[in-house]
Amino acid sequence: MDFTAEITKLKEEKRFRRLPLIEARQGPYVKINGKWLLNLSSNDYLGLSEKLSQKEILEEIKDFPIGAGAARLLSGNHLLYQRLEEKLGNLYQKKALVFSSGYHANVGIISALAGRRDVVFADKLVHASIIDGLRLSGATYFRYPHGNIEALADLLKSRRFRYKRAFIITESIFSMDGDKSPLEELIKLKRTYQAFLILDEAHAVGVYGQQGLGLAEEYGLINEIDLLLGTFGKALGGYGAFVIASEEVIDLLINKARSFIFTTALPPFILAVNLKAISLLPDLKEARSQLRKLSSWFRKNLGLSGDTPIVPIVLGDNEKALAASAKLFEAGFFVPAIRPPTVPPGTARLRVSLTSQMSEENLFSFLRLVEK
Structure with a gap:
């Protein structure tokens, strides 16, 4: 070949x-x-990947093995996962679920929640992982012009009610253009058209918000976001990703997100790094x-x-x-x-x-x- x-x-x-x-x-x-x-090419916005103490983290995991050894639904769901998800849940006041990477998360979320009878409206410039999730889902999808609320409103008006469920997907800070999503306008549209709003905060977590929880926190809108995605591998200096949503949505992802189910759990060292970073974030x-x-x-x-x-x-x-x-x-x-x-x-x-x-x-x- x-x-x-x-x-x-x-x-x-x-x-x-x-x-x-x-x-x-x-x-x-x-x-x-x-x-x-x-x-000038790093997403380590706060320099945490160097500031976190390897010695302290190694001490934290002295009773854990090097690797997880299995997927989380088997024997890979070690204690550090529980601690990290509880910490995230307390910060966001919702349920949390950790994924192996931002790519794993976006591909798994969309293909688990949306199906052939559903419709998705995504900003034209969303990340490749979101586009791949759309393709895998089997849902009908439309990519509206970047940041164009009027175009999105027209699409929702003409298309939304032909389908069972509707999803709106955007990034809060766009990874290649560095501009912000108009969150308040998107929330108005999701209410009007009974849509589920997914917000990728990969480049906002750590940088925005009183506690560093992202742009939704900065605007006081966390409770209005149906599903929020953050990553550990950028401003938090670690590796992996997390999803913040209702208990019902988290339960569904555990049972349906293929990129969550069919992958080996993260090693304890990585979880300990992420837990330390999240603990430091508000300060x-x-x-x-x-x-x-x-x-x-x-x-x-x-x-x-x-x-x-x-x-x-x-x-x-x-x-x-x-x-x-x-x-x-x-x-x-x-x-x-x-x-x-x-x-x-x-x-x-x-x-x-x-x-x-x-x-x-x-x-x-x-x-x-x-x-x-």
């Missing part, structure tokens, strides 16, 4: 990728090919404030509004994005070019990701280079 033609096409279209080898990490810097670079107000101030300053210097740490510099052409990335690498900045299929054709970009470990001083020379 020959795949040469496909690889050749990817190279011709400037879409071929290779894995960068990160030789070392220290604060906001990474070492690649022996060169230290400011890492990280200063880091959140610092990150948002830095993000606002950086965006303002690029002529952009907002305060999210994801800052797109859209160049359009794949080759232009690659060239800009290479130039910045030589100047001491690691900003990989983001190209299709990660973003729509014609919108290749540099996706700058800021963290609370950075300062204005770190970023002055980057801004000067971008201005050129």
Whole structure:
């Protein structure tokens, strides 16, 4: 079986990728090919992946084995899962369920809850894992223009009541554009059209809200979200994902989400990391404030509004994005070019990701280079 033609096409279209080898990490810097670079591609928004003490965590799990050894519905549901889900439940005042990754969660949630008699309305720019979940579900789905509430309202009005159940799916902070979802308007629509609202808070947990619970907490809307998804692998510095929903929904996911049922449980060490991060989350107000101030300053210097740490510099052409990335690498900045299929054709970009470990001083020379 020959795949040469496909690889050749990817190279011709400037879409071929290779894995960068990160030789070392220290604060906001990474070492690649022996060169230290400011890492502007990390989602470790609060720097927790380095701040969490491995020694303390290893002490916590001294009575646990290295691996879980089985799926959670068999013998893999160890005590740290219970502690973590109870902690999450107390914070969000709902039930919680931990998944092995954000991808596992989105694919499993949608395919478990939606079926052939249902309809799903998803923002055009939702994550690939959500799109894959839609395809697996067998439900009819429509992808409305990004952030366009009027278009969504028209779709709901014309299509919703042809189906048994309706779902609206969006991200709170969009992973490639760094803009916010209009949550209040979405909640009004879900009430009007009796829809179930799923909110992916992967890039908002840790960064937004009084306790760092996400954009829904920031707006005082957690109770209005039917299902909220968060991840441990970004601002929380760990690995895995969690779902917040009613007890009924959680019970259904345990019994129907294939990506939950048919995968080995997470190792105790990972659960202990996640539990420590969640315990610290409410006390990280200063880091959140610092990150948002830095993000606002950086965006303002690029002529952009907002305060999210994801800052797109859209160049359009794949080759232009690659060239800009290479130039910045030589100047001491690691900003990989983001190209299709990660973003729509014609919108290749540099996706700058800021963290609370950075300062204005770190970023002055980057801004000067971008201005050129």
